[in-house]
Amino acid sequence: MAIMAGKILISLSRRLGNQGTDFPGRVARKIYPGILKELAANIEEEIFIVTGTNGKTTTSNMIAAILKEKGYSLVHNSAGANMLTGVTTAFIQASDIWGRNSFDYALLEVDEAYVPLLIKETRPRVVIITNFFRDQLDRYGELDHTINLIKDGVRNTEIELVLNGDDPLITHFQHDTGLHCWYYGFENTIYDSLESEESREGRYCVFCGEELEYSRYHYAQLGQFNCPRCRNQNPRLNFTGRGLKMTPFIQMKVNDLAISSPYQGFYNAYNILAAVSAARLVGIEDHIIQKAIAGYQPRAGxxxxxxxxxxxxxxxxxxxxxxxxxxxxxxxxxxxxxxxxxxxxxxxxxxxxxxxxxxxxxxxxxxxxxxxxxxxxxxxxxxxxxxxxxxxxxxxxxxxxxxxxxxxxxxxxxxxxxxxxxxxxxxxxxxxxxxxxxxxxxxxxxxxxxxxxxx
Ligand SMILES: [Zn+2]
Structure with a gap:
C-alpha cells in the first residue's frame, strides 16, 4: 500500500510539474515506516552514499553515468531530493508495485544531516565525502556539528570511506573511526596559489588546534597542508589528479587515466576526480569511465x-x-x-x-x-x-x-x-x-x- 500510494503521488506531482520529490516518500513512510529498509535490501551489489557540502549532485550523477555506461541497473535520487524522504521516493519510483525489483547498485546523494539515519536504514558499503564548507549555518548550526554527525553515523560500521585528501576537515575521519579510507586529491596544478585570499574553514588543525601551514592552495582550504605541532598532514593519495587544464573545459589525468569533460571549474575537477575514484574502486574498465565522463553533460544549474x-x-x-x-x-x-x-x-x-x-x-x-x-x-x-x-x-x-x-x-x-x-x-x-x-x-x-x- 505504501508503494502504491507513493507511485500515485509521484505521477501526480509529475503532472503538476513539481521538481521536489520528497512528498511521495514522506507519505509512504507514514503508511509503512520500514519501507526504505526493505526496498534497500533489493540492491544486489553495493549502496553508495555521496555527501559533503558542495558537489554531491554532480559527483553522484557522474558515478551514475559511469555505472549506466557499464550496463548496471541502479536506483539513484537524481532529482536532488537528498533527504530521507527523497531517497525513499527514488526507491519507490524504481521498484515494481510488489517491491520485488532488484538492482545492481544504489547511488544516493544525501544531505549531511540525514547521513546517520540513512546509514541505519540502507547499510551502504561506501560513503564518499566531497568537502566541508560553510553552508546555510542557520539550518544546521556549526560545521563541526555536521562533521561529528557524519562521523558518528559511520562509526561501528563496515563502511569504506572515499575522502577528499586535500581537505583538512576530512582527514581525521580515519583516525577517529578506524574505518578503511581511500583518498583522492590533486598534485600541484597551474591554478594553485601560495596565499589564500578567501575566507576559509580549515584554518586550524583538527587534532591540536594549531594554525595549519600550507605549501599551496588549490582552492579555499583544499590544498597541501601540514600542522607544525602534530603530524597532521595530507594523507597519501590513492587517486591523484595530475596535469589539470581548464581551457575552459576540464582535462586531466587520474593516476594514469586521461580524462576530459565538458565541465568547467576547479570544483568540478574535484567532482570528476571523486567519481573516477569511486568507479575505479568497483573495478569499472578505463575506457568506460573515459566515455561516460566525456559524454556526461552538465545538468540544471x-x-x-x-x-x-x-x-x-x-x-x-x-x-x-x-x-x-x-x-x-x-x-x-x-x-x-x-x-x-x-x-x-x-x-x-x-x-x-x-x-x-x-x-x-x-x-x-x-x-x-x-x-x-x-x-x-x-x-x-x-x-x-x-x-x-x-x-x-x-x-x-x-x-x-x-x-x-x-x-x-x-x-x-x-x-x-x-x-x-x-x-x-x-x-x-x-x-x-x-x-x-x-x-x-x-x-x-x-x-x-x-x-x-x-x-
Ligand atoms: Zn596539529
Whole structure:
C-alpha cells in the first residue's frame, strides 16, 4: 500500500510539474515506516552514499553515468531530493508495485544531516565525502556539528570511506573511526596559489588546534597542508589528479587515466576526480569511465550550457560563499569577454540571511582579466546584489538592476560579451532554466524557419 500510494503521488506531482520529490516518500513512510529498509535490501551489489557540502549532485550523477555506461541497473535520487524522504521516493519510483525489483547498485546523494539515519536504514558499503564548507549555518548550526554527525553515523560500521585528501576537515575521519579510507586529491596544478585570499574553514588543525601551514592552495582550504605541532598532514593519495587544464573545459589525468569533460571549474575537477575514484574502486574498465565522463553533460544549474543569440550562456547555481568564489574563479579561467547575470533570492530554501554575499571574493570581477562587459542583478534581493557588486570596484556604469528574471536574462544575453554567465540561487534556478530553454528553443525554431525559407 505504501508503494502504491507513493507511485500515485509521484505521477501526480509529475503532472503538476513539481521538481521536489520528497512528498511521495514522506507519505509512504507514514503508511509503512520500514519501507526504505526493505526496498534497500533489493540492491544486489553495493549502496553508495555521496555527501559533503558542495558537489554531491554532480559527483553522484557522474558515478551514475559511469555505472549506466557499464550496463548496471541502479536506483539513484537524481532529482536532488537528498533527504530521507527523497531517497525513499527514488526507491519507490524504481521498484515494481510488489517491491520485488532488484538492482545492481544504489547511488544516493544525501544531505549531511540525514547521513546517520540513512546509514541505519540502507547499510551502504561506501560513503564518499566531497568537502566541508560553510553552508546555510542557520539550518544546521556549526560545521563541526555536521562533521561529528557524519562521523558518528559511520562509526561501528563496515563502511569504506572515499575522502577528499586535500581537505583538512576530512582527514581525521580515519583516525577517529578506524574505518578503511581511500583518498583522492590533486598534485600541484597551474591554478594553485601560495596565499589564500578567501575566507576559509580549515584554518586550524583538527587534532591540536594549531594554525595549519600550507605549501599551496588549490582552492579555499583544499590544498597541501601540514600542522607544525602534530603530524597532521595530507594523507597519501590513492587517486591523484595530475596535469589539470581548464581551457575552459576540464582535462586531466587520474593516476594514469586521461580524462576530459565538458565541465568547467576547479570544483568540478574535484567532482570528476571523486567519481573516477569511486568507479575505479568497483573495478569499472578505463575506457568506460573515459566515455561516460566525456559524454556526461552538465545538468540544471551545474554549468548547463545554452546557445542564445548564437552565443554560449552558462547557468550556474550558487548557494554559499565558497560556491560563489569557485564560480567567479571559473569566470577568470575563461578568457572570453562576459555578460554576467546574478539572481539573488532569500526564500527559505536559499537561506534567509543573504550576508554571505559579503563573504565571497566578488572583488575579482573588477580585475581586468575577468573581462566583464556588464552585470545584471535580479531576483528578490537584486538591490543587495547590486550593492555588493558595486563594492567590488567594478565600473558602476556596467551594473544594472532588473527585478524580473526574464527581463534580466534577455538583457544579459543581448549584451556585448562573447559569453553570458547566468548565476542564480536555488529558488530562482528552475525559472532561469525555463527561460533559457525557451529562448534557446525559440532560436532553434526561428533558424529552422529561416532554413525552410531558404530551401
Ligand atoms: Zn596539529
Amino acid at each position: 551545474r554549468m548547463e550550457n545554452f546557445i542564445i543569440n548564437g552565443k554560449r550562456a552558462v547557468l550556474i547555481l550558487v548557494k554559499n560563499p565558497t560556491g560563489l568564489n569557485q564560480t567567479l574563479s571559473t569566470l577568470l579561467y575563461d578568457q572570453q569577454s562576459k555578460n554576467l547575470f546574478m539572481a539573488l533570492n532569500d526564500n527559505a530554501a536559499d537561506g534567509r540571511d543573504i550576508s554571505w554575499i559579503w563573504d565571497a571574493d566578488v572583488e575579482v570581477l573588477a580585475q581586468e582579466k575577468a573581462r566583464i562587459m556588464q552585470v545584471v542583478c535580479s531576483g528578490l534581493r537584486s538591490g543587495d546584489m547590486a550593492v555588493r557588486i558595486k563594492y567590488s570596484g567594478i565600473d558602476s556604469q556596467l551594473i544594472s538592476i532588473k527585478s524580473s528574471l526574464e527581463e534580466g536574462i534577455r538583457a544579459t544575453t543581448a549584451g556585448p560579451g562573447e559569453v553570458s554567465y547566468i548565476l542564480s540561487t536555488y529558488t530562482a534556478l528552475f525559472d532561469c532554466q525555463k527561460i533559457l530553454s525557451k529562448m534557446q528553443q525559440d532560436e532553434v525554431g526561428r533558424s529552422s524557419v529561416v532554413r525552410q525559407m531558404q530551401a
